[in-house]
Amino acid sequence: MSTSPHRFGHIALLGPPNAGKSTLLNALLGQKLAIVSPKPQTTRNQLAGILTLGDAQIVLIDTPGVHVPRGSRLNSRIVEAAWQALAQAQAIVLVLDCPFYLQKPDLLEKDIKLLSRPVERSGLPVIVALNKLDALADVKNMLPVMARLGEAWPGAEIVPVSALKEKGLDQLLSVMTAHLPEGDSLYPEDELTTAPMRFLASEIIREKLFLALSQELPYNTAVAIEHWQDTPKGARVNAVIYVSRDRHKGMVIGKGGKVLKDVGSKARQDLIELMGGPVHLELFVKVREGWTEDEFFLNELGEEQGS
Ligand SMILES: Nc1nc2c(ncn2[C@@H]2O[C@H](COP(=O)(O)OP(=O)(O)OP(=O)(O)O)[C@@H](O)[C@H]2O)c(=O)[nH]1
Ligand SMILES: [Mg+2]
Known part of the structure; x- marks a missing residue:
């Protein structure tokens, strides 16, 4: 029997549009809850998915993709909803699209800049889920991106994953669980979401x-x-x-x-x-x-x- 304490907490899935946050939420839950499309800015609201494990209950908060909002009020509110998720969370999983940054290294710098300050201000521990592993010609290609992310978030664990092909999720889950405080589950184990x-x-x-x-x-x-x-x-x-x-x-x-x-x-x-x-x-x-x-x-x- 496990002697580790039971853990409970909220973890925000944060990242730029189209990085695979909603796909990751669904993959971790083992069930489709969040909507997904190939277009950026599909998600417009926070969405909490409840994951009940043997030794922990994690409320995963899917968020809209963060970007510099241009134009409409809708857009500003969408981005605001993402930042607000940090207020309820005990840890952040930064979901990042690795193949995208290999194609566009300058956008890696832009996203680091956009995310750094609010993440630091939140004071929350950061885990990086480096996503879309399956779309890389060679997994070694991700090493420079990992190195850069290690500089940007020193000490953060960087877990290569494929939300689509469900790779690396067990490792991600164990890192996530380790960052949660001890506590009892808040929701019944068969509850999937708080959303109406x-x-x-x-x-x-x-x-x-x-x-x-x-x-x-x-x-x-x-x-x-x-x-x-x-x-x-x-x-x-x-x-x-x-x-x-x-x-x-x-x-x-x-x-x-x-x-x-x-x-x-x-x-x-x-x-x-x-x-x-x-x-x-x-x-x-x-x-x-x-x-x-x-x-x-x-x-x-x-x-x-x-x-
Ligand atoms: N190849 C590959 N594609 C992925 C992976 N994860 C997500 N995708 C694709 O990336 C696109 C965007 O996925 P979403 O889950 O909607 O991304 P998101 O971060 O929630 O996007 P927004 O809600 O717009 O911020 C979809 O076409 C997904 O199928 C992955 O691990 N590998
Ligand atoms: Mg989404």
Whole structure:
């Protein structure tokens, strides 16, 4: 029997957009909770996933990708949500895209600069998950990146991982657990998240939009659950997809409604899995000019999302 004390705490997954934070959250949980897309800035809110292990319970907080926010209020709020996660955490896992930095070494310097100050100010221990190991031609290629990160965060453990191929996760988990304070679990062991179902449903729809739409369009869409009813025949869910311009509406609907139909049927499949029963999903597209700048609307969305 293990004599090590039980540990409990929150760990923030922090890093630039597209580094694989949400993929890592899902891989660590062994279940899809966070949405993922090849486009940067997919995640817009914190999302807590609860991982119950034999000797620890870790609340993993997925965060939006940190970057220098340009343009909209939405963008500033997204980045703010990421930094705010540090206030609740006992440790930080910096998730970084190794192959990307090999291609663009100057962006490694830029990201170190962006992350250093807030991370240092938080006073939290840092673990680096150097991600996308599987996409390297030779694992030795990561050595200079590791050396540079070792300079930037002296003493931080750097764990090469592949969130996609689920490599290096056991090592990452043992390093993470070691950084947690002793304590009892706060949540039942079968609880996966603190996020409301409505939020998870709206995220699933947003993921399908991110996958279906090109260029700037996904960044100008938001999803709100307008109506939710649990019936003996399953859940009836009405969701509104907000777009910021009239011409975007047609693009989201697509020729003969094809895009919206496709988004709806893919989202429905995931919702069935999430809820473990039949789902009737109806999607509506509404124009709300300038919503990405509208503080009131952004607050409303935030409340819906439990954040
Ligand atoms: N090859 C490879 N691709 C990965 C890995 N982890 C994530 N990806 C891909 O990287 C892209 C971005 O992944 P996400 O998990 O959405 O990244 P994120 O850091 O959450 O991004 P934002 O939410 O936009 O900040 C997706 O296409 C993933 O499939 C990995 O270990 N290897
Ligand atoms: Mg993400």
